[in-house]
Amino acid sequence: MAHPAAQSPTMTAAPGAGLPPWARYGIIFGFVSAASIALWAPIGVSGTYPRMIGAILGELTPDYAAANPYLVRMGSVLKPETFLLIGLLIGGFIASRFGRARLVARRLEMVHPGEKTDFARYRDAFLGGFLIIVGARIAGGCTSGHIISGMTQLSVSAFIFAAGVFASGIATAKLLQKGGK
């Protein structure tokens, strides 16, 4: 006779398996974000981008890099935050290739109705990527640092940033949908 734990499907199901994915993964991410603050620091991503620029300019024009107050303030690209980004790359790779619910992105998917060619999707991704880093660095953080970590810590800035992001984000997404049809 088999061990009871081996034959009962309810025993092998993960806790919270009855919840929708957004709730299950949100609860797990809440624990990860809290563990990060307990062990190291709040999660944050966008500051690593100017640190990469600092590393590049430090090689090309060391005098300029040493004199730019922003690059000096942001510090070295060897800070732990850079390793968080490496982790994101690895996590995305692993999750897309293993497990039952794998969702590998095989084809380029268009996002807005106006994107009729691959070039249009790459152009929108590039321009949007430019704007999210400029915006995040003006505000001092992005979705992870300002919204997730900021609201978790009850920071007032997080609520102002989120209000700005969703106001212009919803307006832009709706305009791009109308304009492309």
Next chain:
Amino acid sequence: MDRMTALFVGVAMGALIQRVQASNPGMIARNLRLENLSVIKFMATTIAVGAMLVYVMSLVMPMHFDVKPTYVVGVLVGGLVFGVGFALSGYCPGTCVVGAGEGRKDAVFAFVGGVVGALAFTLAFTAVIAPLNALADFGKITLADMLGLPAVAVALALGVVFLAVVKWLPTNPGRPALGEES
């Protein structure tokens, strides 16, 4: 040690973002068009659980809090610029890295756009950004400071409100009758 912690947090965060499809730019566009709210509900759930945990934990152990300063004009302008880029690309600075790990080519373009954006920002910082961010700077303030209440009480209240709202909000407002999926 901190680098290892950051790496492991990144792997977990990347896997969760991939599974909830936040690294899918089409999913981000659907959330911003308010057709599907799953990523927004995911974020709100994360914040609710995280806020309650960190402030309860802070009663018994030291925590590495790092509250960002509230310079109202810069934070709002930055948020408005960010929102346009978020909708246009369908990515944020972290999800484009996750998307690149998944093999999404447009995610790599978003990442490179971000690197160029960081260069533009760095060059403009002294002349434009530093004066902007000196306006209406209230420093590192929290809701608890503003309300004059204990942080743990505010965190628990915020957590309850966020969880109630995500439970009440439909996941697919565009298609209410077909049952709630993802």
